[in-house]
Amino acid sequence: MRSDISFTVSPGDRQRLRAIVADPMSPQKHVWRARIVLLSGEDLGTSAIMAATATSKTCVWRWQERFMHEGVDGLLRDRSRPPGKAPVPPERVAEIIRLTQAPPPHEATHWTLGAMAKVAGIAASTAQGIWKAHGLSPHRWRQFKLSNDPKFADKLTAIVGLYVDPPAHAVVLSVDETSQIQALDRTQPGLAHEEGPGRHDDPR
Structure with missing residues (x-):
């Protein structure tokens, strides 16, 4: 010994x-x-x-x-390990999602992890985990669109939960956008169809 x-x-x-x-x-x-x-x-x-x-x-x-x-x-006893990080309460997550939907402060073009951490009073790594878990990418401002639906967080959680933990014996199907047409481009209603010269819709 x-x-x-x-x-x-x-x-x-x-x-x-x-x-x-x-x-x-x-x-x-x-x-x-x-x-x-x-x-x-x-x-x-x-x-x-x-x-x-x-x-x-x-x-x-x-x-x-x-x-x-x-x-x-x-x-017979293992040494206790330091406890991990406490999970973020659901209402706190919903608040961070709500903030992500709102315009960032100081006239910034998009939210950053640092800005969200400072405003929400959380660690940047925590904000990153919440964004990743809910499919949020506000830093990709050229392609990323945020809904102004007040129930956006609830709907987002429901959809993400359906993919992550679907009901037993359920089949989850995902339908992508039409080829060559992205929904991101549909930010304005389409214009009414106008007939050009020599064009007729009469089936006869």
């Missing part, structure tokens, strides 16, 4: 450790942790324990040290 690690495996601990190894329902990570301590209690060296348990030197030392400080219970 490492020079700063020293412990004795008591008969009670040895019994618990052997039970963990013998139990077919024990997670494998618990089995080899228990074996490391059992072999350590038999005064085997680090190299021998590594070979017997197919683990690294640092792994052997880690679980020897854990047992020294926390006993058998410490072998």
Whole structure:
């Protein structure tokens, strides 16, 4: 063992450790942790324990040290990891979508991640994740169109949800724009058809 690690495996601990190894329902990570301590209690060296348990030197030392400080219970418990970012509340997401629909401040031509982060009080990475999840690309201002429908966020969420998590046994079909005609160009109503000279619509 490492020079700063020293412990004795008591008969009670040895019994618990052997039970963990013998139990077919024990997670494998618990089995080899228990074996490391059992072999350590038999005064085997680090190299021998590594070979017997197919683990690294640092792994052997880690679980020897854990047992020294926390006993058998410490072998069965993983260290807690720092919590991840809390999810953005749905009403906050809806507000960011609403802001994306509105003109950006300071007479800018389009929203940027930095501008949205500052106005909405969120991280730029969070704004990027919301835009990506909802298919929003306001920085592509030459092609991107924003609806002024007050229920745009609700409809967008419903459509995106249909693709991401469709109902059971459902078939989701997508119909693209007509070839050579993009809906992005249809920002103004079409002009009424006018007959030119010599043109007639009479089927006769």
